[in-house]
Amino acid sequence: MSPSSVLCIIDMTDDARTALQAAINIAESSNSRLTVLYAYRLNQPRNVTDVTQWRKTIDADATNNFTRIYSTRLHDSGISWEFKPEVGFINDRVEAFLKKNEVGIIVVSSELSRCNKDAFFHILENLDTPLLIVPNKQQHKV
Secondary structure (H helix, E strand, O other), X not given: OOOOEEEEEEOOOHHHHHHHHHHHHHHHHHOOEEXXXXXXXXXXXXXOOOHHHHHHHHHHXXXXXXXXHHHHHHHHHOOOEEEEEEEOOHHHXXXXXXXXXXXXXXXXXXXXXXXXXXXXXXXHHHOOOOEEEEOOHHHHOO
């Protein structure tokens, strides 16, 4: 099977780097497009009055952090890719993305899946897109 598109869900941790590298490898070998999804919760602090502007700031910060940390790997890969920061629960954001886009495989780190068990159980039970859970490098050390 050659996935039409690869969806990698990240959380900006070190473990996400391993999952992203796996997603890049799959996209390269299958000549697929890669979308990197960063879903986050929008918990408004008391001193914020303009939520729309605050969300734009969070999106911009996430994009800048992603670019700083990960973009070299993506640019060097030569694949077509996009980064999507989105407000909401992971399972809701993935489900919404899959309704609008054809995805052959979803890639996520084992730590992110462990921290969000309910979201990934929902994805496994309700969506018919394969889910690859990539172990982090620390788990392989003896």
